[in-house]
Amino acid sequence: MSLQYALLGFLNYQPMTGYELKQTMDVSTSNFWHAKQSQIYTTLKKMEGAGLVISQVEAQDGRPDRRVYEITDYGRAQLHTWLAEPLTELQPHKELLLLKLFFAVPLDKQTLLTQLRLQRDLHQRQAAIYRNETKAILQKLADSNPELEKDILLWEATRRFGEMFEEMNINWLDETITMIEAKF
Known part of the structure; x- marks a missing residue:
């Protein structure tokens, strides 16, 4: 569930493809939050079904089409609600x-x-x-x-x-x- 909010957080800055989301995570949040490419695409599909994001296929010359995801107003509201919720317990840590x-x-x-x-x-x-x-x-x-x-x-x-x-x-x-x- 938290991956969903990480993706909403990135999409709140600008629309991105699943690949761009993975690259952005790798250079920004990987020390505390990371995901596999397959997890990102699976989560984006669920998020689109829930109305949190919309996607649009963009054609590219000489390259495969790309799907660009954009946060919806509903997604932005859900992100804000999640951000405002206090963490009242320590998070489990595996080492x-x-x-x-x-x-x-x-x-x-x-x-x-x-x-x-x-x-x-x-x-x-x-x-x-x-x-x-x-x-x-x-x-x-x-x-x-x-x-x-x-x-x-x-x-x-x-x-x-x-x-x-x-x-x-x-x-x-x-x-x-x-x-x-x-x-x-």
Whole structure:
């Protein structure tokens, strides 16, 4: 259900194809909300049936036709209602690394440390992306789109969350690696 609202949120900016929605999600919300292309198309079809969006097929020279989706007034009202609803509970979080670590006693120390160091490297790379690439994209958007000032402020908050989340993971992994090196 939340994918529906993510799609409405993007379509509230401008009409897009399913492919464009996927590309936009990949460069904007993927650190906290992502979807497969097939999920996007399935959800768009349901949304159109519910009157939240309309679509129009556009012919293209020498290329397949493309279907462009646009939010309806009803879709915009539903998005606003959803945005205004407070979250009154913490959202469940699944973390595969923690599940594996919880049951990792059968592994030898080196295998376990290798897996944890790999995860640390992955988190370090992702943190660098947030600090550099994602931050630069937002700055470029801010410089060229002053009308999006409030949007960019909130997008920066989500970028910073991603960066801080990666830093927390790196710190926890460093602490856990040190503990396992000393006591496992």
